[in-house]
Amino acid sequence: MIWPVLLTxxxxxxxxxxxxxxxxxxxxxxxSDLPDDVTPEGRLGEAHFMAVLGTSPVTEGVVRRVRLVQDLHDRGTEEWVRRPGETRLxxxxxxxxxxxRDDPQLDEDPDLDxxxxxxxxxxxxLVRDRLPEQQWQARGFLIDLEVSAGG
Structure with a gap:
C-alpha cells in the first residue's frame, strides 16, 4: 500500500x-491543500494525507517517489501572497x-563581514522592488511511502 507522506x-x-x-x-x-490527484492508494476519495509528527507510532516503509511541493506566490505590498490552488509537484x-528550494532562487552567498x-x-x-513578480516557494516534500498492509 502506498501512503503519501508530507514532510515540511x-x-x-x-x-x-x-x-x-x-x-x-x-x-x-x-x-493538505495538495492537488486533487494525490490520494492514498486504496483510500480513494479520502482527503487525508500523512505528515511527520513526533507523537505517533513509528511507521516503516520504502520510499517509492519523492516530489517537491511548491506554491505560487505573488509579490504583495508587504509580503508574499500565496495563490490558493496554485501548487506544483x-x-x-x-x-x-x-x-x-524556491524558483527562482533569491539567495546569494552572503558577505559574512x-x-x-x-x-x-x-x-x-527593503528588497521588495528587486523581487520577482511571482515566485514558486517550497513548502516541503511529498513522499510516496510503500508500507505493508499492517502498517
Missing amino acids: SFPRDSDWAVGERVSARVRWLDA IDLPDAGPGGL SLEIFSPEEYFR
Missing part, C-alpha cells in the same frame, strides 16, 4: 532517497536539504 522540512536521519527503507512517526492530516531523487539579520517583514520591505 528535509528529514534529519537520511535523505529519504527513492528505494531507501525509512521509518517515521506519521499522523493523518485533515487538509516536481520529481526529485531524494528529500535532501538541496531539494527544498557585512551580514545583517532582518525579520522577514523587514527584508521584504
